[in-house]
Amino acid sequence: MEIVISLAIGVLVSAGVWLVLRPRTFQVLIGLSLLSYAVNLFIFSVGSLSLDAEPIVQAGLPPDLLHYTDPLPQSLVLTAIVIGFATTALFLVVLLALRGLTDSDHVDGREEEP
């Protein structure tokens, strides 16, 4: 479980960083999205990964991390997803505006001189 999660985060981060460093705006957008997925998974994983455990207290089970998963990282992830989604949407709008204004999808609005 830990191996799978860390591999997933690692792959997402490396792909995200590589794409963010690319010169095309769309690649940067996808890179930012991948990075935000990686960050969300990471936040999720700090709350002690556990299988078949829920964050809601039930009668008869003592409320500790042996029987439940930590609810706080889940709420943090939820907030982070919402904020990341909104800012990515804003980025998309700016990307399209730049594309329309400069007729180029280079992040600087013009191709580099060779």
Add this chain to the structure above:
Amino acid sequence: MNAFASGHLVAAPVLLPLVTAAVLVGMGDRWRRWKAGLNLLSMVASLALAWHLLQAVAAGGSTATFGVYLPGNWPVPFGIVLALDRLSALMLVLAACVALASLLFALARWHRASVQFHPLLQLQLMGLNGAFLTADLFNLFVFFEVLLAASYGLLLHGGGTGRVRSGLHYITVNLLASFLFLIAVALLYGITGTLNMADIAVKLPHVPSGDRGLLHAASALLAVAFLAKAALWPLNFWLPSAYSAASAPAAAVFAILTKVGVYAVLRLWTLCFPASAGASALFGGSTLLWGGLATVGFGAIGMLASQQLGRLAGYSVITSAGTVLAAISFDVPELTGAALFYLASSTLAACAMFLLVELVERARQVEVDAPSADDSEAPLPTFGERAAPQDVNLDDARMPLVGRAIPAAVAFLAVAFLVCTVVLAGLPPLSGFVGKVAMLDALLDARRDAPGQWRGEAWALFALLIVSGLLASIALMRAFITHFWALQERAAPRLRIVEVLPVLLLLAACTMLALRGEAALRYTGYAAADLHVPALYTRAVLQTRPVPAPAARPRP
């Protein structure tokens, strides 16, 4: 501890802009005058509120006063906490001043460039105030995102290729910084099991040594996120182009955005890594110091290299942020207090500078109106003289003097620019000078008190404070000469009173800071002294109890 008869007032700096923004969003474009009036009213109320809170925390004299508010009324380490102390109150006042100046300036014409200018400005103020007040790490992230989202909108305000291009870079950089912020918050939560800043500070000394590396990694990531916003070299490459591309009112608000990063570093670093923190004492202090010194140098050289006024102002923001960061890294309360005074003065002056830049640029070129949906309103009477004087002055040799009287508008711009130069470069007699002298004085005092710990770094800061002032005054005077003395044949610029007023108010505030320098320095000194005793803050926050439910409350 809680000095506020009604603790609810601590939440008001966040709620007032939020409610105003919500109302403003709902008002259509036909209500533009009402929107402007409501925004102005709310902005003045925000400033009055911030000033009232500042007076309330200052009333305690040398004893630390805190206003702690539990918005959800949950017990302390679990729920969100808002905490007001001297530093936050000072930042609240600065944010309100800057936002009010920006709004006044925008009322001349910029607010017509898009329908959502007013709500965006209010949301920007809300994010700033929330970031200054919150005592919860994740809540800090949320308020950072609020203020960043509003700043994206403000940066794009007015449109155009330049703004969209630098807006894209600005958004990318800040999104990446936000991801680092999130990773660091998650790590800190994993290590300490809490998100409340005071609780984190209390638990840090008990972190097992095996987790200490992870803790330092998390703190370093958090610092990178903050320092990217505080424009520490080498994380500040995006700043000059973004700030110079922004419209004047937006750039004026951005003058305080770098200070948010400085504030967050100052708050968390003094809280979590004081000199008494054992294995983690003053973690990262030398990075902060050398980074700050490099930033001062970078900013000063950048000022010299800039040809455009907007970039010049942008680099001056970088210089002042670097100065404050380098000064606080010494962990000497007197030096931090002086740096806070300098921060206040340089924020106000930078805000005035960004407003002046547009007025001066307008004077240099054929007037191009901001993109506007409605041009029907006639401009207000101008400052410029309508006709050149008819008579010719004669000098002692009874020869006619070539040239004519300087129009009032040009004279105003020139004097205001000079005053800005004096404050930004730290020349006597205004507030920039007071701040710099106080910092130099604190450095020398530190040397006298503890000669053994006096390091070469302190000399480096000492020298850089003076040299950066020299370079800044050279750069600004050169800009002054090219813009005002190398006069070409052209009509006087048309200024409106509402555009002149915010510049005048900001410069008057700088003057007041210098005139009342003793009181202001005492206040910032107390603020710094409170910061260097983190137990005061943690005790005030952790000892706050939720208000009991009405049924459980004893009847009077």
